[in-house]
Amino acid sequence: MPANVQNPAALQGDGLGCHSGRDQMLAAAQSAGKSETLAQYAKDYPLPEGAGPHDQPQSMCPAFGSLRVGLRMRRTATILSGSACCVYGLTFTSHFYGARRTVGYVPFNSESLVTGKLFEDIREAVFQQADPALYDAVVIINLCVPTASGVPLQLLPKDINGVRIIGIDVPGFGVPTHAEAKDVLAGAMLKFARGEAETGPVAAPRGGISDKPTVTLLGEMFPADPVGIGMLLAPMGLAAGPVVPTREWRELYSALDCAAVAAIHPFYTASVREFEAAGRPIVASAPVGYDGTEAWLQSVGQACNVGQAQIDAAKNQWLPAIKGALSRMPIKGRVTVSGYEGSELLVARLLIESGADVPYVGSACPKTPWSAPDLAWLQARGVHVQYRASLEQDIAAVREFKPDLAIGTTPVVQAAKQAAIPALYFTNLISARPLMGPAGAGSLAQVVNAAIANKARFDTMREFFGDTGQGDRAGVWESKPVLRPEFRAETKRQVIKLMKKRKAEEMI
Ligand code: SF4
Numbered sequence: 001m002p003a004n005v006q007n008p009a010a011l012q013g014d015g016l017g018c019h020s021g022r023d024q025m026l027a028a029a030q031s032a033g034k035s036e037t038l039a040q041y042a043k044d045y046p047l048p049e050g051a052g053p054h055d056q057p058q059s060m061c062p063a064f065g066s067l068r069v070g071l072r073m074r075r076t077a078t079i080l081s082g083s084a085c086c087v088y089g090l091t092f093t094s095h096f097y098g099a100r101r102t103v104g105y106v107p108f109n110s111e112s113l114v115t116g117k118l119f120e121d122i123r124e125a126v127f128q129q130a131d132p133a134l135y136d137a138v139v140i141i142n143l144c145v146p147t148a149s150g151v152p153l154q155l156l157p158k159d160i161n162g163v164r165i166i167g168i169d170v171p172g173f174g175v176p177t178h179a180e181a182k183d184v185l186a187g188a189m190l191k192f193a194r195g196e197a198e199t200g201p202v203a204a205p206r207g208g209i210s211d212k213p214t215v216t217l218l219g220e221m222f223p224a225d226p227v228g229i230g231m232l233l234a235p236m237g238l239a240a241g242p243v244v245p246t247r248e249w250r251e252l253y254s255a256l257d258c259a260a261v262a263a264i265h266p267f268y269t270a271s272v273r274e275f276e277a278a279g280r281p282i283v284a285s286a287p288v289g290y291d292g293t294e295a296w297l298q299s300v301g302q303a304c305n306v307g308q309a310q311i312d313a314a315k316n317q318w319l320p321a322i323k324g325a326l327s328r329m330p331i332k333g334r335v336t337v338s339g340y341e342g343s344e345l346l347v348a349r350l351l352i353e354s355g356a357d358v359p360y361v362g363s364a365c366p367k368t369p370w371s372a373p374d375l376a377w378l379q380a381r382g383v384h385v386q387y388r389a390s391l392e393q394d395i396a397a398v399r400e401f402k403p404d405l406a407i408g409t410t411p412v413v414q415a416a417k418q419a420a421i422p423a424l425y426f427t428n429l430i431s432a433r434p435l436m437g438p439a440g441a442g443s444l445a446q447v448v449n450a451a452i453a454n455k456a457r458f459d460t461m462r463e464f465f466g467d468t469g470q471g472d473r474a475g476v477w478e479s480k481p482v483l484r485p486e487f488r489a490e491t492k493r494q495v496i497k498l499m500k501k502r503k504a505e506e507m508i
Contacts, residue, residue: 022173025148032150034169041174044183044269046366048388059340059364059409061086063143063170064093065181069245070139071099076249077129079104081122081151082143090143104129108146119151130160136249137164139185147171164192164249176388177364179267179342182220186245187270193252194274203250205242213304214241215283216258216275219265219342221435228437229262232287232297235314236306244271260303262286262296264436265342266370285373287436288346289353290322295373321438329445331356333404333452338362338394338412339426345374345385347407347430347444352381354445360397362389362408404452420458422451 029038063080067090070078080087080103091103106125108118122140129138138160142151153167168188175181196202215238217226230240241258242251261275264286272282281303287293294315301311331354337344344363352358361378367387378385386393394412398421406416406423407430416423424430424447433443467473473481 025144025171025173028148029150029169029171029174032148033152034147034150037169038174041184045174045176045180045267047176059177059179060093061090061143062172062175062178062181063141064090065175065178065183066139066141066168066170066185067094067103068097068099068178069182069185070141071101071103072245072247073137074248075134075136076139077102077104077135077137078139078141079106079122079125079129080141080143081106081108081118081146082141083145086143106140113145113149113151118146119155122151122153123156126156126165127160130163130165132162135163137166137189139166139168141185142167142169142171144171144173147174158192166192176366177267177340179265179340179365180269182245183268183270186268187274189246189249189252190244190256190271190274193249194256194278197253197256202253205250205254206248209254210239210241212237212239213259214239214254214257215300215304216241216255216261216280217243218261218263218268218271219243220245221264221343222431222433224434224439225436228434228439229287232293232314232318232437233300235317236297236301236304236310238300238304238306244268256280259305260300262300263370264346266345266368266374267342267365268370269368272370282370284370286343286346288350288440290319290326290441291353291377292346292349292374293322293437294319318437322441325438325441326353329442330354331445331448331452333357333448334359334401335405335407335448336360336362336394336397336401336403337426338389338397338406338408339430340364340409341427341431343431343435344426345371345378346435347426348378348383349374350435350440350444351448352378352383354442354448356448358383359401359403360384360386362386362394362397364389404455405448407448417458420455420462422454422458424448424451 067078067080070076071094080090084107087105094103104125106122112118112121126138126140129135140153142153147169148171153169156165156167158165166188168184170181170184175184215233217229217240221243226240226243233240238259242255244255246252246255256278258280260281260283262283263272275282283299283303285292285296287296297314298311331351334357335351337348337358342363342365344361348358348361361383365387375385391411394408395415398406398412398416403421406412406421407426408423410425413423413425429447434440
């Protein structure tokens with residue numbers, strides 16, 4: 001049997017995908033030669049022990065993370081291989097977030113998947129795209145069905161006319177969140193670049209090589225944050241290096257060529273593996289608030305062998321400014337925080353240092369050593385930190401703690417607003433602000449205080465609308481609905497009967 005014959009079992013059943021059939025997809029992928037990749041993902045992106053098919057955070061299609069990283073890089077073509085509905089959704093979301101780049105797509109049908117023609121089509125597409133005048137790299141992403149059926153991207157050439165070919169599997173049943181999917185691609189690129197750097201000279205950074213030792217920053221952040229971090233580092237004779245995921249291939253070399261790596265976002269497990277293989281120390285947490293910045297400057301200084309006097313000079317220069325900014329912009333009120341960006345713990349720290357009462361932080365990302373200082377800091381203040389938080393857990397926290405403001409994902413925000421609790425969307429309104437150093441210290445207060453002050457408007461609206469449109473009053477009615485209590489009683493009787501029957505069957 002040729003190596004590229006796929007597993008037709010992946011297409012059995014109707015409409016397998018992220019909404020159903022996770023276990024079948026996983027089993028199909030394992031029997032189709034993807035067990036090594038999936039075992040690595042299970043190690044890198046662990047789910048809680050005993051997790052069932054639905055026990056993973058509800059977030060958008062994970063592949064969006066990889067796609068976004070590819071689309072944001074210069075001279076990089078990104079191609080998807082997957083079901084048309086998945087590709088439609090991913091393309092739509094990319095353009096919604098302003099990709100302004102073409103998303104490549106190799107379509108398939110049952111026949112091309114089962115006969116192995118899909119792999120040949122991918123190969124052809126990659127050769128067509130690999131023009132060194134236009135591209136440094138071509139990224140090809142296997143979505144759920146091609147991964148489950150074992151489309152062997154590893155058999156693609158590593159290099160075509162000097163254009164790197166990066167093939168990755170990013171199935172929803174193997175990579176739990178889109179955050180971690182960013183790491184899948186960033187890690188694959190770092191691995192490739194490390195191999196190149198080990199075997200010969202590589203391109204210098206566009207802006208020239210830094211004359212100071214640099215600290216690579218792991219995690220996408222607000223554009224002003226790397227600049228602010230550079231200022232924090234300057235008194236220690238250090239400079240901020242590239243942000244990973246990088247915006248261009250050659251930045252990968254300078255990212256690897258650093259004195260230390262700051263794991264600002266804590267879920268980049270595969271990327272960290274590459275940095276560790278290159279002998280770089282990794283620093284946990286981030287310079288948020290007074291305590292966070294103090295501890296981070298100390299850790300970074302030590303990791304880069306900076307003398308204590310210089311570390312203290314950096315602290316003396318920046319910590320009073322942070323304290324001042326925090327006290328000028330206090331936050332008063334109870335706030336719950338949940339999100340899937342990986343920076344939730346950092347945001348909670350900043351809110352607490354600004355004066356907020358934060359009883360709950362939920363993150364869709366897993367527990368890793370790089371958020372350990374934040375976890376310890378938050379737990380010492382009685383905060384419940386929930387890694388791999390589900391939507392149900394996030395909403396339950398809002399119900400239990402009745403905050404003055406709920407920061408969360410779209411459905412959490414929706415549930416909070418329905419309960420007349422002011423709410424802010426984490427990704428668009430919190431991630432889109434500086435969080436680090438003095439610039440971050442007061443930056444959340446304005447938006448958070450304005451949202452908390454909106455409570456009265458929610459109460460007025462709730463009073464005005466009452467229970468209109470709630471529950472079975474939802475929808476458009478042309479005349480006043482007639483209540484039929486006898487129908488309800490009958491349905492209830494039927495349901496109870498059915499449940500009893502099921503119970504009896506279980507006992508047999
Ligand atoms: S590729 Fe994404 S959208 Fe498609 S089935 Fe998998 S997780 Fe769902």
